[in-house]
Amino acid sequence: MTDAQQLKEIANQKFEDPYLLGRIVSRLRENDTFVQKHRDRRKCDLFWRNAGAYWRCTIFVSLESEDILAQVDLHVDGITRVESYEPCSITIDPTENLLVLSRIAPAS
Numbered sequence: 001m002t003d004a005q006q007l008k009e010i011a012n013q014k015f016e017d018p019y020l021l022g023r024i025v026s027r028l029r030e031n032d033t034f035v036q037k038h039r040d041r042r043k044c045d046l047f048w049r050n051a052g053a054y055w056r057c058t059i060f061v062s063l064e065s066e067d068i069l070a071q072v073d074l075h076v077d078g079i080t081r082v083e084s085y086e087p088c089s090i091t092i093d094p095t096e097n098l099l100v101l102s103r104i105a106p107a108s
Contacts, residue, residue, distance in 0.1 A: 003027070007035040010100060021103040028074065028097050029055050038103070044069060054081075057099060061086075070101055 001009075007025045014020065015037065022038030026046055034046050045060040054075040061067045070088060073081040082090055087104040 003033060004035060007033070008037075010098070011035050011037045019105045021105050023103070024059060024101045026057065026099045028092070028094065028099055042103075059101060069103075072099060 007027075010025045011023045013023075015023070021040060022036065022042055022044075024034060024036040024044055024046060026034035026048075029048050029050075031046070031048050036044055038044075042061070043063050045063050047058050047060075049056045049058070051073075054073045057072040057074070059069045059071070061069045067085075068083075069086055070082065070084045070090065072090060072092065073079075074092065075081070080092055084090065087106050089102045089104060091098070091100040091102075093100075
């Protein structure tokens with residue numbers, strides 16, 4: 001199985017959950033290795049940047065926008081900092097080299 005297929009498989013997990021709006025799956029610190037799946041046909045963009053003492057992953061709400069969905073900082077000392085601007089769940093798995101962002105429908 002290729003890396004893209006593995007990431008796609010992760011993105012599809014539990015996608016039948018009605019509260020799951022979408023999912024973005026990325027390899028840590030890699031810009032060209034991420035997949036996404038969204039119920040609302042959103043197309044997000046993702047960018048990892050080495051900032052010296054930490055790596056920053058910025059996830060944009062669309063390909064054309066500079067508006068941010070979430071920002072994750074992975075510090076070299078193991079500290080992780082997350083800012084989210086929409087309801088979501090973020091999993092960082094260093095063992096599997098993965099960041100998984102799941103967009104969650106707001107409670108109505």
